[in-house]
Amino acid sequence: MTSKSALLKVILLGDGGVGKSSLMNRYVTNKFDSHLFHTIGVEFLNKELEVDGHHVTLQIWDTAGQERFRSLRTPFYRGSDCCLLTFSVDDGQSFHNLSNWKKEFTYYADVKDPDNFPFVVLGNKLDVPERQVSGEDARQWCRENGGHPYFETSAKDATNVASAFEEAVRRILALDDRADHLIHTNTVDLQRKTPPDPSCC
């Protein structure tokens, strides 16, 4: 039942125009629009799915990548379960900015254990012939920055989009197992009358 499914917040970050909104649209509605507006602020969509026998509700947060909208997006990093760092393979600058995005996220999301926080890196627009970022460069950056999984995607062709999101879920669930294990050994929070709800927190 859905009531037993977890609500997982996944946030898409990356430079303006790298294709965050397109990836979300492709994944949730299976559509692609070659003339998309820049996102202003923050929007989200829910998608229910099953990964390795787990029912989850994925809450995908799409953010505005443009610098001017920083104050609109940063307040909503908090509570994220996974962060999808996105660049466009035809835009070298967007790749170079990945580390800035990661810093911005860790700072505003107030992540307690940044080293173990699940990031997934997406190199989008795989279909574009004029590549500026090689797969090797991207993979190297992922290795050096905490061993993040890397996916080369195309929102236009729907390449790898679903697997990227599913990977995000897997990463979260893997972490949750450990967390669950930890909670049992922890002291009990007396303020809570009912045991913590397994469903969506």
Next chain:
Amino acid sequence: MVHVYNCHPFSSQQIVQVEQEPGLVCCGGGALFVVATGGCKVEAYSVEKEGCPLICRFATMGTVKSIQHSKIGDYLVTIEEKNSATYLRIYTNWRYQAEEKARVGVRLLGHLLRGASVRGGVQMEIIEIPLSERPVAVACCSVTGDLLVGCENTLVLFTLRRQNQQSLNQSQQILQSTWPNTQQSSSQSQGQTSSSNQNVSILDFERSVILHLPKIKPKRVALCGGYVAVQTELEVLVLKLDESSEPKTAEESSDTNKDHLEDQADFLLLPRHQELLGDRAKDCDIAVTIEKTGLEDRGQYTLSYILFRRFTPDFFQGCSVEETQLHSLQLYPLFTSTQSASLEEPACVFCFFSLPNAGYLYSLKGGVELLSVYQYPEKVLEAVLTDYLLHVITKNALQCFTVRCAAVTARIEDPYIDTTMKACPPCSLEVCALRMQLFIGLRSVCVYGRHVILLSTADTDTPEETERTTQRRGLELKEHTMLTGIFLAVGIDPATTPALESLLSRPFLSRKWTMSSPKETSTAGHGWNLYVVDTVSPLTLYQEMVEYSQRYAESNPQAQSLRHLLSEAHLLLRASLLQTSGQQQHSEGDPAVSLQTDTDTAVQTDSQELEEALRQNCAQLGDCFSRSGQKDCHLALPYYRMSGLPVTEVMARNRPVPSSPHSYGPGFLFYLKHYLFEETEQCLSQEAADEVIDIFSQSEPSQLVSVCASPPMVNVSPARTMQILQHLEDTAGVSVPLTITMATMMLLLDDLPRYTQMMERHAEMLLVYGFIEESRLLLHGGGGGQHAHIRPTALTRQLAKSQPGLLVAAMVALHENNKVQLEQADQIFKELGCENCLQVDFWEAMLMASSQEAVIQELLFRVASVYIDRLANSEPPPTPSRRRSLKSAEDLINSCIHYGALYPWLTVLSPAQTTSSQHQEALHKLQSLLCGPSLSVGSVVPLLERLSEETLWGFSLHLLCSTRRGQYDSSIEKLLDRCPQAIIAYANHQLQDKNMVLWWQKLLPELCNRTRAASDNSILLAALKETLVVVAMETSPTEFLELIPDDGTASYFLPHLLTCSQKHLLA
């Protein structure tokens, strides 16, 4: 005592098809919002449509701990948790989430950069409100849409801001034009879709004020039109926040508060139950400080304490701490039907809160007041106040109580309530409980309009119970024994109350209860249910109450219960009249209502029906009070009035059954007296009038005289009435008003001899007293103030003919006793056709009798003009028809101070023989007025122009005027011209004291000149001689010498000079 009436407040029930077990439920805007247990999803169902179809569902961002809907702005506010952090969020435009895959916008409070306009179509938006403290409770103001958030130790008020779409679009354009170039071309095509919904306003909130309450832990909060209520486990505090430009700071008020606290710290004596009303609530030990946070500088907020209540668990009554916990705090506004709800503050604000065993309803505006205490038969879990019912749930039942809010509002709306014009049952009327509906495992209740939404979960029940529950799903009805137990628990023995007994003996599922449970199978199998129970319309409930009341009416019409039930019914109607008028005004604001196109016409026919029902109810209440004992019997009058029934109808309703000993009730007599004494224009038929006479001769014979004198009674049959009056005289003795009444009957019978005989039984003076006692013997109408039409009675007409003196005396007496005003008397004389005769007699008599200065001046002017008129008109042919005045000039001069004695010189001027006696009378009266002390001469001068100076009498009047106005010089000249023989009489009378000098300054030189010109004029010479005598007496020799004309003959003046010197020497 709790009245329990066997009325069915509920009509039907539906089961909402919810898939997952509901955790939280709330409703508003025609929708029911369900949050699945532990879920992060809200489902909205339409409660107004058959079967409660799903409107939409949307995801929340965390686990919802609390959810509320705001009517204004149609938004939802939630307290949510995620990863053990607590969030406060607003969901707007949720209705556009019909397509679940639509994107949801998110923004922070105050960051109104984006908006639905960007994406084109309207988009659901979530506004996140960051708070420094953990939010515990939220409340929305149903008047303004403002939001109150209760945190651990603070209350934060957010004001709702609406940004209209237009202005937002503009800012958006600016934004677009500055966009970087990369994908500029693509932006156009998407912009196209944005035209769809232009008039959607975008909501935002502004944090406007924070109240710090360090001493208490809020559990629940409420907000309504500036009233802020906060409830802790055992306390309720209500405050009023006012925005004012006055610089009275918050610190001031909190400072005084702190002082007080220190005072109190010495003796820690807390009363067990504390109730502090109005200003006294300041004395509670809860200090509140204001922190203003609004960005705009809109003046200061001031805070006043309105109400404080503190409860302590009563262990001796077997209550535990948790049983004494407060719940269901609510602030509830009511608008009067004349108010426009969107613009004005509500006329009334009510505060409700509840303990498990009792609920408390306060009225906050215009003085805080405890309206009702609801004693529950069982532990109540939750309660919701609505316009006309209080709904409460116990673990196993939904029950309704009546409320008194409409009684409060009615009084604010209409100042004539509680007068002889209008009535309304008192606010203090005991509340009653209506028939309860049983359920199993009730958890929560919320109400939208007539829909009561109930959540039941049977998970606390034993397995067998759950099984049984499933079998009997829908309506859970328990045995009558249990009901009886409940009633016994509140101290009602059903056996002694017929209503209750019948309640218990009737099957619970009556014809009134229709069930529309769609698929039985779909609801079975789980231990929870979500019901939408519809209450019957107030009109239907009203009708049932009336039907129910008939049984009382038949068995015991005097019963308190009948009156109570009819009063309850009355308040129901009033409440729903308020509601319907409210609906008309609210319909724009409420999205659910605005969707219905024919609401307005429906509302209109509704209110017509309601008004008709109200009239019926008033008639029944009138009946009730008309028969009741002394106390409150006067209420028959206003209720009958409001019923609009004609008096004959009311009489018919009160007609005793021939066989029964039952007589007319005091309430009915009170009504009838008022009806008769209130100068209505409406006349009763002879039959009805005779019945009235019978009623009074039977019940209150002493009233017969004034009944007969009453205008509606003119058609009464005189012979029949005469007999009854005769009988009255025989038993009660002779009285002047009675004799006059009998005389009137004789007059109506055309029996003049017996009329005269009657009238001669008393002296005129006594008759006048009789008229003062009962002025309506002479005057009908005019009760409604100066402008009401007043008319003479038959008796008055007769008096004008046969006893004019008596009529005038009576009218004067009535005037002096404030029973008739001057203008009304004028009207009477006009109708009698004696404007120029009796009326003038009346004025003259008034001048003799009245002491009212303003009236006197008016009358003096009037009579003066009448006299002038008579003098001007009557000259050649004196009108022979005219009756002599009642008072002659002589009489008036002798007995009325305003008429002065005629100056002696006037007799020289106007010899008696000149004209008719009537002319003479008029002249003398006018002259006398001019000689008197009161007439203001200036005011009549213009009128006098009509009279020529040709005639000597005319000249006399003009001369009198100019003399009164101090024009001596010219007067002397004119008099010497016209009538020199009067000059010495004139001078002797007028030239005295300070005018003495005129003898020698004016008269002497004038006479000298005139004699010089006509030396043979003996009249002038005689006058000169007389003048010299006076001058010689009054001047010194030197002065006298000076006065002698140069050309005068010395011998002529010498004797006078001699007298002058001798007199001087003597002195």
